[in-house]
Amino acid sequence: MREENKTMEENKSGILKKLFYFVIIPFLLILTIVLIISTVSGLNIFQEAAKIPVIGSLFSSKDMATTSIEEYDQQINKLLAQLKNQEKKVEDLQSELEKKDQEIATLQEEKENFENTQVEPGNENVNANDQNETDTQWNEVIKTYEKMKPQSAANILAQMDETTALNIMTDLKEDTLARILEKMPVEKAANFTAKLANQ
Numbered sequence: 001m002r003e004e005n006k007t008m009e010e011n012k013s014g015i016l017k018k019l020f021y022f023v024i025i026p027f028l029l030i031l032t033i034v035l036i037i038s039t040v041s042g043l044n045i046f047q048e049a050a051k052i053p054v055i056g057s058l059f060s061s062k063d064m065a066t067t068s069i070e071e072y073d074q075q076i077n078k079l080l081a082q083l084k085n086q087e088k089k090v091e092d093l094q095s096e097l098e099k100k101d102q103e104i105a106t107l108q109e110e111k112e113n114f115e116n117t118q119v120e121p122g123n124e125n126v127n128a129n130d131q132n133e134t135d136t137q138w139n140e141v142i143k144t145y146e147k148m149k150p151q152s153a154a155n156i157l158a159q160m161d162e163t164t165a166l167n168i169m170t171d172l173k174e175d176t177l178a179r180i181l182e183k184m185p186v187e188k189a190a191n192f193t194a195k196l197a198n199q
Contacts, residue, residue, distance in 0.1 A: 047068075100152065103148075103152060104152070104155075104156065107144065107148075107156055108156075110140070110141055110144060111141070111156075111160060111164070113137065114137055114138065114141050114164075115164065117133070117134050117137060138171075141168065142168065142171045142172065145157075145168060145172060145176070145180075146172065146173065146176050150176075150179035150180045150182065150183045151183045153180045153183075154180045154181070154182075154183035154184040155183075157169065157180065157184070157192075158184055158185065158188045162191075162195075165192065166192065166195055166196065166199070169192060169196060170196065170199060181193065
């Protein structure tokens with residue numbers, strides 16, 4: 001009986017030794033390696049563990065909560081600053097868009113005035129004063145296109161009727177015309193170039 005008790009005790013101690021050598025020591029070794037790697041990489045395992053629902057209550061502390069609130073405050077301040085910058089950009093773009101709309105409206109009005117004063121073929125009853133006034137208005141329109149940004153002029157010329165656009169382009173300076181054609185869609189620029197070449 002004593003021998004049986006001895007063998008049972010030896011078996012129990014053998015199982016405990018095996019459990020100690022094959023489970024506990026490797027677990028502690030892995031845990032140590034994980035802690036070292038997380039520390040080197042800058043990851044706080046205790047903060048991450050605090051996020052886990054059940055285990056988090058073991059690791060939560062006022063210091064961690066305070067740090068999290070401070071971090072959130074910093075993030076909120078950064079986001080608010082970014083939002084203000086974006087709002088300012090939007091306001092700048094809106095004011096620029098309003099200026100462009102006014103410029104387009106003015107040019108369209110000038111175009112309509114010009115078209116209304118244009119002499120129709122076959123109507124030779126126009127006196128010299130009307131002709132001079134028409135020439136002056138036409139020169140003003142050309143000067144306006146000369147002063148405009150090439151992109152704006154290209155947009156307007158692309159939208160107006162082809163005959164008027166060609167008449168305006170014919171009277172523009174060569175370098176101004178080149179800059180405007182650069183800003184036009186390729187098909188429109190090719191069409192206008194071909195027609196200007198045939199004039």
